[in-house]
Amino acid sequence: MDELNYVPNRLAGGLSGTRSDIxxxxxxxxxxxxxxSILDALQSALLKSNLQVMLANTRYDPDQEVTLVRSILSWRPAAVAIIGVDHPPKVTELLRASGVPIIEMWDIGGDVIDTAVGMDHTAVGAAQARHLIERGCKSLAFLGSMRDNDARAQKRATGAAQAITAAGLNDLVFATRPEAGKPDLGDHLARELLSKHPGIDGIICNSDVIAFGVLRALKDLGKRVPEDISVIGFGDSEASSCMTPSLSTVRPDRQRIGEKTAEAILARIDDEPSTTMTLDCELVTRDSTRSI
Amino acid sequence: MDELNYVPNRLAGGLSGTRSDIxxxxxxxxxxxxxxSILDALQSALLKSNLQVMLANTRYDPDQEVTLVRSILSWRPAAVAIIGVDHPPKVTELLRASGVPIIEMWDIGGDVIDTAVGMDHTAVGAAQARHLIERGCKSLAFLGSMRDNDARAQKRATGAAQAITAAGLNDLVFATRPEAGKPDLGDHLARELLSKHPGIDGIICNSDVIAFGVLRALKDLGKRVPEDISVIGFGDSEASSCMTPSLSTVRPDRQRIGEKTAEAILARIDDEPSTTMTLDCELVTRDSTRSI
DNA sequence: TACCGTTGCGTTATCGTTAACTTTATGCCA
DNA sequence: TGGCATAAAGTTAACGATAACGCAACGGTA
Known part of the structure; x- marks a missing residue:
């Protein structure tokens, strides 16, 4: 086999065999x-069970999601792992009808198709807001990229708004845009926010990358962090600990999500019952929200 | 079809049909x-031609590379895109024997199997070194994660060493480890480097993420950047412009690599001749190497 | 009307493997 | 040594599409 560089044809194998390894x-x-990094962890865990990952990237486009899910299912996969629990109705329908184990990752709650491994994003948003409130912030804003179909971001914003209402503070101010989350967007939105709402003293960013731009803008505007304004991100990007000031954030354990998803896939392939696994996020307190 | 949630079986289609869309x-x-981001650009370009990406991640493990290439070929893909031009001999042999169009990405030079789209990493390393030399640095170090199988990193280091020799300066000092490149590694290596070689006044980092840790360590050690030590990264991470000081780096146009790879794949599927495409990297000068 | 080229439609071999099935060989015991 | 259970080996029918093929219908021309 090795000498002739023979490579078996898995299309034939998959067509004939009872189980697929996609x-x-x-x-x-x-x-x-x-x-x-979820993908990275997931893939290396699945590798041990000889399962091959077929990747689709919707880029937050719901039409693409339908097309890509159909395309994925056409390979008769052993299981499907998908980000989120909020999908276009046709996606849910296709996945349900396929009879294939479905693992929804990153988010939980609501209408889980089969099995879910993720966080409670409403709780995350509430935790971010409460953290800033504990640090003495009185006037909070939620800032960042917010895609129409990023239900997770919307849940975090909702959670934050609820926590603020519960604390009896002024309403959460929104500074969002449906574009991709890059530092320049954070920079721009921060300037715009502070010119409209100069009293803001706490900013919840929708991602660390956005927060980087916010920190840059605040420095440029002569605002001190955290003395004048506290900033918290989401995601714990590797660079966050290296910012000046270092960025407080929320750390979702992506590696664990990947590993647990792999476990769930193997369990469901083995016909074990479906479950929902809620993972906690760690609040990482750094200098951008340090008590002063 | 829609009503019954019918999804065609592509294993059958692939087995029967003459062409594959993987x-x-x-x-x-x-x-x-x-x-x-290469993957992201590549995938969205291929989508337009109804080509589906099947992903494999070697994690810098040459044995895995052989296994995964075999696994990929077993799907009878329409083309294979692979990072790098330096592979284990068996990988080259399998790819050659497969008769499938092969696009090597990210690096160029040497023993191209079929078509390559990438940068001249030796030139990149030389450009990094020359930039620091122009800024007045006399004693340079190359710092970062260096996997045994990351031929690109080795080429950049070689290029830097050659530029330094050409300038008649002291030999390039190496501070590398075969571990994954994270800020903590950069932090650790910077401290170790400066305790052994206190005269170092310019650090070439193997990645921006490593450089973030270096900047953090230097700040902690009371070294001024760029007054005492200049630092340059590689990769132009989104966070780099938000560092304090902002990080000078080299920007490979990942999006363009992805797009050009997609173009090359389509061209080769259409039986157009194979080519090698050299892309230039932009030197992004920021505060960490600003003239003083 | 006969002829021929074109089109449309229905049938069937084929892709390369797996798994079920049949046949043959082997080993054990009475 | 025969009989039977078991193991090994060999054979064949799927799997679900595609594409080649054959045949009938059709239309234009001589």
Missing amino acids: VGVVVTSLYHSEFA | VGVVVTSLYHSEFA
């Missing part, structure tokens, strides 16, 4: 390691 | 968007 993975983005 | 993509890492 796992379809549907993500909404690959930028900024948002899901890349 | 493109195998082999990367060495997914962390830190090193290749994630």
